Amino acid sequence: MGVRHIAGQAAGWPCLLACLVASAALLPGVPSAAEGQDEADAGAPTSAQVSAAAAAAANGAGHAMRPRPSARARAPFDITGYWVSLVTQNWRYRMIVPGHGDYAGIPINAKAKRFADAWRAAADIAAGRQCEAYGAPALMQDPERLHILWQDDETLRVDTDEGMQTRLLRFRPAASDAPADGRTDGPTDGPTDGPTASSLQGDSQARWALSAVANSLNRAPEPNARLYGSLVVITGHLMPGLLRKNGIPYGVGARMTEYWKLHALGAAQWLLISTKMTDPEYLAAPYVYDSIFQKQADGSGWDPSPCSLTS
Amino acid sequence: MRAAACALAALMTLAALVYADAARAQFDLSGNWVGESSEDPLEHTAGGYPDMFAGIPVNENGRQAGLTAPGDVMQELNRQCEPWPAHYLLIGPWGGRFAALRDAAGQVIAWTLSSPAYDRLPMTIWMDGRSPPPALSLHTYAGYSVGRWEGDTLVISTSLLKDGYLLDNGMPSSNRETDTFFLTRYGDEMTIMLVVNDPVYLEAPFVSARTMKLVGGLSDVNDPILYCMPAETIEGFTDGYHSAIQLPPKEAAQRTYLQGIYRLPPVATDGGARTMYPQFAKQLVGYKPPDCKLYCAQNRRVPEDAISR
Numbered sequence: 120m121g122v123r124h125i126a127g128q129a130a131g132w133p134c135l136l137a138c139l140v141a142s143a144a145l146l147p148g149v150p151s152a153a154e155g156q157d158e159a160d161a162g163a164p165t166s167a168q169v170s171a172a173a174a175a176a177a178n179g180a181g182h183a184m185r186p187r188p189s190a191r192a193r194a195p196f197d198i199t200g201y202w203v204s205l206v207t208q209n210w211r212y213r214m215i216v217p218g219h220g221d222y223a224g225i226p227i228n229a230k231a232k233r234f235a236d237a238w239r240a241a242a243d244i245a246a247g248r249q250c251e252a253y254g255a256p257a258l259m260q261d262p263e264r265l266h267i268l269w270q271d272d273e274t275l276r277v278d279t280d281e282g283m284q285t286r287l288l289r290f291r292p293a294a295s296d297a298p299a300d301g302r303t304d305g306p307t308d309g310p311t312d313g314p315t316a317s318s319l320q321g322d323s324q325a326r327w328a329l330s331a332v333a334n335s336l337n338r339a340p341e342p343n344a345r346l347y348g349s350l351v352v353i354t355g356h357l358m359p360g361l362l363r364k365n366g367i368p369y370g371v372g373a374r375m376t377e378y379w380k381l382h383a384l385g386a387a388q389w390l391l392i393s394t395k396m397t398d399p400e401y402l403a404a405p406y407v408y409d410s411i412f413q414k415q416a417d418g419s420g421w422d423p424s425p426c427s428l429t430s
Numbered sequence: 431m432r433a434a435a436c437a438l439a440a441l442m443t444l445a446a447l448v449y450a451d452a453a454r455a456q457f458d459l460s461g462n463w464v465g466e467s468s469e470d471p472l473e474h475t476a477g478g479y480p481d482m483f484a485g486i487p488v489n490e491n492g493r494q495a496g497l498t499a500p501g502d503v504m505q506e507l508n509r510q511c512e513p514w515p516a517h518y519l520l521i522g523p524w525g526g527r528f529a530a531l532r533d534a535a536g537q538v539i540a541w542t543l544s545s546p547a548y549d550r551l552p553m554t555i556w557m558d559g560r561s562p563p564p565a566l567s568l569h570t571y572a573g574y575s576v577g578r579w580e581g582d583t584l585v586i587s588t589s590l591l592k593d594g595y596l597l598d599n600g601m602p603s604s605n606r607e608t609d610t611f612f613l614t615r616y617g618d619e620m621t622i623m624l625v626v627n628d629p630v631y632l633e634a635p636f637v638s639a640r641t642m643k644l645v646g647g648l649s650d651v652n653d654p655i656l657y658c659m660p661a662e663t664i665e666g667f668t669d670g671y672h673s674a675i676q677l678p679p680k681e682a683a684q685r686t687y688l689q690g691i692y693r694l695p696p697v698a699t700d701g702g703a704r705t706m707y708p709q710f711a712k713q714l715v716g717y718k719p720p721d722c723k724l725y726c727a728q729n730r731r732v733p734e735d736a737i738s739r
Binding site: 195203204205206207208209210211214215216217218219220221222223224225226227232261262263264280281328346347348349378380382384387389391393395405406407408409411413420422430 | 466467468469470471472484485486487580581582583610612614616619621623625635636637638639640641694698705706707708709710711714715716717718719720721722723725726727
């Protein structure tokens with residue numbers, strides 16, 4: 120009752136307008152009236168954004184919005200450091216090179232089967248194409264270590280020791296931090312069709328999917344309230360490559376959506392990367408798989424190894 | 431004074447929005463979920479190979495128990511319909527239906543997870559902040575589960591489980607096993623990561639993950655509900671009412687069973703924590719499996735005969 124009295128009578132319409140301005144600034148996907156052109160602040164609020172929005176509301180306008188923090192500053196968890204694969208699933212397909220004709224688990228179509236049946240490692244080795252099995256769609260399944268670091272404030276760099284590959288996950292300044300809604304891609308998500316050259320690791324567009332602000336027991340965020348969320352990565356512009364080292368192919372139209380999520384239990388930390396890959400050329404259905412990495416204290420196990428199609 | 435009141439109102443509005451946003455992170459699990467990811471297609475359906483523990487952090491107790499488990503134990507009349515412990519949510523082929531139990535105020539006090547098959551019992555995940563009963567309380571196959579939200583992730587802790595199998599190749603699980611499930615929803619998909627701790631049979635946590643997909647009505651969930659009717663099993667005879675798992679006889683020579691198909695050395699099939707890590711692959715350099723002749727394209731989406739045309 121007290122709140123309604125203050126908001127509706129003592130403060131009056133200007134105050135209500137200020138509340139609406141502040142509210143709009145916080146609603147995901149709804150640019151505020153004051154900063155309309157800046158999609159950056161449309162995502163889930165950080166403590167800093169909340170403070171700025173409150174200050175703006177108190178001033179009766181929204182002109183005091185601060186520049187959006189960098190992707191690095193908005194990170195809901197610290198993903199940097201060294202990680203090691205836990206190969207507890209698909210062991211026979213990941214720890215060893217599967218036998219010729221072993222396609223179980225991947226929804227390939229008839230064209231892919233014909234390709235793989237005819238494929239021979241020796242020919243590709245002779246042609247110097249050993250790294251074709253280390254493209255982004257296959258890379259996170261390899262038994263390997265990751266070294267993840269911020270290359271700059273808007274780019275995560277993921278190095279692997281196996282195959283010595285590097286993935287760059289680029290955050291776009293205008294990308295929303297709205298919760299993941301299950302879209303695989305869309306007009307504002309992921310690499311756009313254009314002249315960008317294809318590459319082994321493709322073009323990976325990243326965004327944070329922040330879906331909670333603080334301890335729900337609190338009625339308001341604390342100054343250093345913890346953020347929760349996931350990293351969503353959409354990758355395209357891939358060169359053709361191999362999903363398995365026994366010749367299962369993917370084509371130039373392949374795209375993948377990954378959800379990177381940190382889980383912890385006691386002192387242990389795991390990075391779960393859930394991938395959904397589509398390929399109109401070689402897959403009859405989306406290929407969905409989960410890769411698990413365990414946090415390492417340091418890089419002591421780091422063992423750079425060149426690409427190989429035979430191990 | 432007017433400005434202060436206005437600022438206070440704005441702050442309270444913001445607080446309400448923030449609170450609502452936090453609540454939104456606690457997603458709705460309701461609905462039917464089916465497995466979507468493709469890992470271990472054979473193990474998730476027909477069953478794994480009898481002596482294949484590679485990638486499982488099994489300790490010596492677990493290895494010996496697994497290797498000596500009688501392959502036909504599940505054919506015994508009193509065990510044909512025996513359910514699996516709770517970890518079967520990720521190990522087995524089934525998804526399930528989540529539904530909310532709410533109090534008079536509409537708050538979720540528990541989630542229930544049912545299964546379309548007889549071999550996983552319904553689970554109740556208590557969300558009301560209660561603690562599990564003491565360790566000497568009744569142990570069941572479903573166990574006792576309590577849940578809590580960590581932002582956008584539901585963390586489920588399950589204990590008080592019965593002895594059972596971690597895998598259907600004889601790899602055991604004990605009644606001291608505890609499971610931790612991490613559920614995160616992304617639209618119509620949900621990732622589930624499972625951490626199994628078993629001080630009796632594992633030397634390190636066994637971690638696995640699976641992506642599930644939300645589907646429509648009950649009719650979309652893995653076809654008809656599968657019941658089990660125990661029946662005497664006669665070698666070579668199928669009565670059409672049950673599908674007890676048929677494992678080859680357990681003998682010492684079985685240690686070479688997988689070698690016969692994939693030529694995997696015992697150092698790999700014996701499992702253990704070391705077989706989970708990349709450096710173990712270095713021990714297998716030079717190993718070359720034979721061409722695939724069996725289960726080469728098993729996948730629920732694309733049957734083997736579909737791609738051979």
